[in-house]
């Protein structure tokens with residue numbers, strides 16, 4: 160799906176200099192795009208703007224070539240999975256909490272069998288015994304890979320990934336990339352400081368102070 164930011168300015172406080180100034184990006188189906196920038200430059204804010212949680216002061220955001228507005232924003236949210244940097248699925252065993260996102264009406268039809276989930280987490284190098292482990296006991300890198308498995312299985316055409324490889328070693332990064340890139344038509348917009356990941360994105364857009 161197509162997403163365009165055209166010359167966006169945004170500030171949280173009208174009394175301060177804009178946090179984001181003249182920011183543009185263009186992501187088309189199959190694009191793997193990364194937003195690169197120091198901490199605090201507004202990378203996560205770009206996702207908040209896209210999903211309509213914040214409104215730009217200037218500029219235009221287009222979804223499927225149509226200006227973002229209250230009527231198309233619902234469709235955009237339904238077509239998107241946002242993976243935060245530190246995924247929190249709540250308390251419970253992985254086999255329980257993994258299904259929380261599939262309980263939303265728009266995700267029910269994609270709810271995977273236990274066998275499919277186990278195959279997917281295995282592809283990401285996670286041991287099967289984690290399935291009956293408490294989610295809060297998983298390491299940061301394990302939680303990150305659980306999030307990637309969710310992104311894959313939710314089957315949405317747009318993925319917003321916040322620092323998807325920040326806690327992973329190179330072997331895990333390879334596995335994550337292989338899984339995420341299986342479906343060629345997805346639009347992937349990520350934020351990252353990781354040179355490894357940035358090298359594998361065809362488009363890199365920089366945010367600066």
Ligand SMILES: Nc1ncnc2c1ncn2[C@@H]1O[C@H](COP(=O)(O)OP(=O)(O)OP(=O)(O)O)[C@@H](O)[C@H]1O
Nearest residue numbers: 171172178196197198199200201202203204205350
């Ligand atoms: N809801 C909010 N209200 C006011 N200020 C906010 C809000 N959310 C974020 N900010 C501020 O906006 C700036 C950018 O935040 P943002 O989370 O977008 O940066 P980031 O580039 O994603 O940072 P990091 O790489 O550390 O995650 C920060 O100074 C932050 O404190």
